[in-house]
Amino acid sequence: GAVVSQHPSRVICKSGTSVKIECRSLDFQATTMFWYRQFPKQSLMLMATSNEGSKATYEQGVEKDKFLINHASLTLSTLTVTSAHPEDSSFYICSARVQGVSEQYFGPGTRLTVT
Amino acid sequence: KQEVTQIPAALSVPEGENLVLNCSFTDSAIYNLQWFRQDPGKGLTSLLLIQSSQREQTSGRLNASLDKSSGRSTLYIAASQPGDSATYLCAVSSGANSKLTFGKGITLSVRP
Numbered sequence: 001g002a003v004v005s006q007h008p009s010r011v012i013c014k015s016g017t018s019v020k021i022e023c024r025s026l027d028f029q030a031t032t033m034f035w036y037r038q039f040p041k042q043s044l045m046l047m048a049t050s051n052e053g054s055k056a057t058y059e060q061g062v063e064k065d066k067f068l069i070n071h072a073s074l075t076l077s078t079l080t081v082t083s084a085h086p087e088d089s090s091f092y093i094c095s096a097r098v099q100g101v102s103e104q105y106f107g108p109g110t111r112l113t114v115t
Numbered sequence: 116k117q118e119v120t121q122i123p124a125a126l127s128v129p130e131g132e133n134l135v136l137n138c139s140f141t142d143s144a145i146y147n148l149q150w151f152r153q154d155p156g157k158g159l160t161s162l163l164l165i166q167s168s169q170r171e172q173t174s175g176r177l178n179a180s181l182d183k184s185s186g187r188s189t190l191y192i193a194a195s196q197p198g199d200s201a202t203y204l205c206a207v208s209s210g211a212n213s214k215l216t217f218g219k220g221i222t223l224s225v226r227p
Contacts, residue, residue: 006158034214041124043204043217044159093158102147102211108158 003027004096006107013084013114020080021110023094029074030096034104035067038091050077084114117142119207121218128195129226136190136221138205143186146211150179150190151204153220159204163190195225 003026013019023033032051036044048064050056050071058064068080077096081088091111095104118141128134138148147166151159163172163179165188171180178191188205202222206215 032212041219043119043219044206044215045217046214049214091156095159100211102208103149103161103164104215105161106151106159109156111156 002105004030004094004105004107006092006094006110008110009108010111011113013112015085015114016083018080018082019084019112020078021092021094021112023077023079023096023107025075025096025105028096028098028105030077031074031099032097033071033077034095034097035069035077035079036093036095038093038109044093047079081112084112086114088112089114117145117207117209117216119205119216119218121203121205121221123221124219125222125224127224127226130195130197132195132225133191133193134195134223136192136203136223138188138190138218140186140188140207140216142209143183144209145183145207146209146213148179148181148188148205148207149215150177150188151206153202153204155202162203192223195223197225197227199223200225 005024007022035047047062048056048058056069071077093109095106097104120139149164150162165181176193181188202220204220206217
C-alpha cells in the first residue's frame with residue numbers, strides 16, 4: 001500500500017517551453033501533497049505544499065507564477081514548470097500524506113532537463 | 116530555523132561490517148524523525164520512522180536511535196551488504212502537519 005507515482009520519469013524540453021509533471025497516489029487519498037526539488041549531491045528542498053481544493057503554499061524563494069501547482073483531486077497533483085530555463089533542470093520529487101498521518105510517501109521522481 | 120546535518124557525506128566499507136550513520140538537528144522540538152534510502156536517480160524509500168517519544172526503531176538489519184535532547188539520531192546497519200549501497204537521508208518534522216527538513220545525505224558504498 002501507500003504507492004505514489006510520477007509521470008513522466010524523464011523529460012527533456014527546450015528553453016522557453018512549459019512542462020507538466022503529474023503526481024498520483026495510487027491506493028490512498030492524499031489530502032496533502034508536497035513538491036521537492038533536488039540538485040545533484042544536494043538534499044531535497046521543499047518547493048510547495050498543496051492541499052486538495054485549495055491554493056498551494058510556496059516556500060520562500062520559490063516563484064509561484066513559474067511553478068504552477070494544482071491539486072484538483074485527492075489522488076492527483078500537478079506541477080507545471082512554465083517558461084523553463086536550463087537552471088530549472090533538476091530532479092523533482094513529490095510526496096503525499098493522508099490527513100491525520102504524519103508520514104509522507106514519496107514518488108519515484110522526475111528528471112527534467114532543459115536544453 | 117531547523118537545520119539537519121549528516122557527516123560524513125560519503126562512506127566506504129567492506130562487506131560484512133557493522134556501521135553507524137549519524138544525523139544531527141539544531142532544534143530539538145521535533146515531532147518525528149525519518150530515515151530514507153535513495154538509490155541513484157530514484158525516489159525515496161522510507162526505512163524507519165521514530166516518533167519524538169520513542170528512543171529507537173528496528174527493522175531487520177537496521178536500527179535507528181533518537182536522542183532528542185542532544186539533537187542526534189543514528190542509523191545502525193548490521194552486517195552490511197553490497198546491496199546496501201545507496202544514499203541515506205534523515206529528515207525531521209516539527210509537527211504532525213509540518214514539512215520535512217532533510218539532511219544532505221550520506222552516500223554509502225559497501226565493497227564486496
